[in-house]
Amino acid sequence: MYEISTKNYFPAFKIKDQFRYKAYHSGNFKDLRQVRERLTEAQIRDIKIVSQVLPFRTNNFVVNELIDWDNPFEDPIFILNFPQKEMLSEHHYNLLASALNRKVQDKELNHIIRKIVSELNPHPGGQIDKNTPEMEGIKLNGIQHKYKETLLIFPKQGQTCHAYCTFCFRWPQFIADGSLKMETDNINMVVRYLMNHPEITDILFTGGDPLIMRTKVLENYINRILDLNLPNLISFRFGTKTLTYWPFRFLTDSDADELLRLFEKIIHRGYHLSIMAHFNHYKELRNNYVVKAIKRVQSTGALIRTQSPILNHINAEKDIWEIMLKEQTELKLIPYYMFLPRDTGAREYFKVPLVKAWMIYREAIKNVSGLSRTIRGPVMSSHFGKILFLGVSEIYDKLVSVFTMIQGRNEDWVNKPFFAEYCENAGWIDEIKPAFGEDKFFFQLNQ
Numbered sequence: 001m002y003e004i005s006t007k008n009y010f011p012a013f014k015i016k017d018q019f020r021y022k023a024y025h026s027g028n029f030k031d032l033r034q035v036r037e038r039l040t041e042a043q044i045r046d047i048k049i050v051s052q053v054l055p056f057r058t059n060n061f062v063v064n065e066l067i068d069w070d071n072p073f074e075d076p077i078f079i080l081n082f083p084q085k086e087m088l089s090e091h092h093y094n095l096l097a098s099a100l101n102r103k104v105q106d107k108e109l110n111h112i113i114r115k116i117v118s119e120l121n122p123h124p125g126g127q128i129d130k131n132t133p134e135m136e137g138i139k140l141n142g143i144q145h146k147y148k149e150t151l152l153i154f155p156k157q158g159q160t161c162h163a164y165c166t167f168c169f170r171w172p173q174f175i176a177d178g179s180l181k182m183e184t185d186n187i188n189m190v191v192r193y194l195m196n197h198p199e200i201t202d203i204l205f206t207g208g209d210p211l212i213m214r215t216k217v218l219e220n221y222i223n224r225i226l227d228l229n230l231p232n233l234i235s236f237r238f239g240t241k242t243l244t245y246w247p248f249r250f251l252t253d254s255d256a257d258e259l260l261r262l263f264e265k266i267i268h269r270g271y272h273l274s275i276m277a278h279f280n281h282y283k284e285l286r287n288n289y290v291v292k293a294i295k296r297v298q299s300t301g302a303l304i305r306t307q308s309p310i311l312n313h314i315n316a317e318k319d320i321w322e323i324m325l326k327e328q329t330e331l332k333l334i335p336y337y338m339f340l341p342r343d344t345g346a347r348e349y350f351k352v353p354l355v356k357a358w359m360i361y362r363e364a365i366k367n368v369s370g371l372s373r374t375i376r377g378p379v380m381s382s383h384f385g386k387i388l389f390l391g392v393s394e395i396y397d398k399l400v401s402v403f404t405m406i407q408g409r410n411e412d413w414v415n416k417p418f419f420a421e422y423c424e425n426a427g428w429i430d431e432i433k434p435a436f437g438e439d440k441f442f443f444q445l446n447q
């Protein structure tokens, strides 16, 4: 009989002091030697101001291993973690700067921050209103059931990350306002919901980052679900950026081996296990610790699929995607999605128009192997479903944008191509109109 491994997975190298996890945030980032030596006072102040609204957290691995401090403001990983002045509108930036200059009381400052947050569309895609299911008349905060086959679980202990991405659409999860949080530690409720919904085949643990949880905590959730022996259940997925932001979670953290054994256990029980890994730039793959972590995860039998939004200032270039796809395939990672950034937070800063994103996608996959072309994009994960932009075409001398839906709130919407007016600067589905004079797209009727 196959036994769950009791081996100590390679490598048994000694962790350097420098890699004991240390978080940096708006309260202590000035302690970093690199910040003191490489940033001006004005740049430091900008970070302080913007981080009043956009969550800011990085760590010693990202700072010491991934960021290029010779040129931080051109470096994608620096921009990925350190809030930039231009991420807020001039109006919002000035409001905050003036409040801080005037040294207003906390109450007034918090009021200004809350107002700005509310103006940044903190819950795009109707995440709370539309996706939170009900059971026995009660809203089940902390799970989402938008597509019939997939249940999303937001475990309470996993609603943070080893570092925060400045573009993250989950940013309201990381700020103090409890009304903007989705989380649960009520595994009994999750179990009952699963038992009542045999249409669910896939469970996605998400966050935040569920792999920030101690293995014992994660195991409690997994074991309760495994114990159900649900005949309909096929797969477990973990949405995570831990491979990039803290590879030691799979290498030398005190419960790293237990985590890998938990992966093996899930697979041994016959389930498909997929790590949905966020990689935003090929630079994140070019690190020995990250590569070792990838290999250890793969040695359990888990598959690693990769996804990223296409982001201005970070990866909005054909060459970056081409290299990233090639290097991911070399590492036996499976490219999955190129998303468009959601209409929330620092969206204007990161926005890439649909047409430009499509051109980058198209050019990037021209020169990669079929194994890398598993990536689908550019995709909008919208309130209606996952909308894929197929590209620009021409019908009777009229330029049109062509879309289809990969997944829909209503499964009948899937794979029905539809046409929109060509609009060079549109970046989201609500910025475009149907192509032939209709009032609405078919999926907007009766909404």
Ligand code: SF4
Pocket: 160, 161, 163, 164, 165, 168, 169, 170, 171, 207, 208, 209, 240, 241, 278
């Ligand atoms: S790791 Fe994922 S959830 Fe966490 S901040 Fe980045 S994109 Fe958001």
